[in-house]
Amino acid sequence: MPVGLYDLTGRVALVTGGNKGLGKAMARGFAEAGADVVIASRHEDELRAALDEILAGTNQKGAYFVADMSVRGDADTLAKAALAKFGRVDILVNNAGMNAPQAIDAIDDATWDRVVEVNLSSVMAMTRALVPQMKERRWGRVVHVSSIMGQVSKERRNVYSATKAALIGMAKASALDLGPFGVTVNCVAPGPFLTDMPMSVLSDAEKQAFADRTALGRWGAPRELVGPVLMLCSEAGSYVTGQTLFVDGGYLAR
Incomplete structure (x- = not known):
């Protein structure tokens, strides 16, 4: 049956930023498809409530961990x-x-470095930490959440667009590194979605x-991103x- 292509029974999915918005919606989709789920963010109070909602009505197991993706070492700690x-x-x-919207002639180093660390460097660190065990089993799925702002942009989106475009390039290179081991690497690039980030800026x-x-x-x-991500993360993709x-x-x- 075609529905079996999306079955994730026996799989374990980890979603960073899984406490709300798109991350929470994707994590819920994984649980509904049969996967056990790990979510992480900086906010423990939000994580606990989010995990309960993600697992509600399913038979899946889950866990949450507090991790700050602006701190390089937290990626390794989370993976372990x-x-x-x-x-x-x-x-x-x-x-x-x-x-953190800033015009090109107003960007301060601290803001640039923090956004690059969260949006790009942490993605490298998480992927680096977790793909070795995927390679051993010769099966894995890695998805970076990019953005339409990696393809187009608007005023004051210098660092955001730079990092989201970089994810697209990194996914291409990583796909070549990992393809021989049965591990796929892709980006999903959302457009205007009703989440806290765009609503706040x-x-x-x-x-x-x-x-x-x-x-x-x-x-x-947010629920409308689930289907595309399930495709990329299952046998369908x-x-x-x-x-x-x-x-x-x-x-x-x-």
């Missing part, structure tokens, strides 16, 4: 904790990210402009690697 808890991680979704006029530019005339709900899947409601078509 997840492996100690479940013995394996089959699916890694590098979702943790941040945005955009004016009402900017929010409407994003909606108007999409073919569907609206923002996406076994021959897809080194790619970027734009899930943007037609934003880039205009």
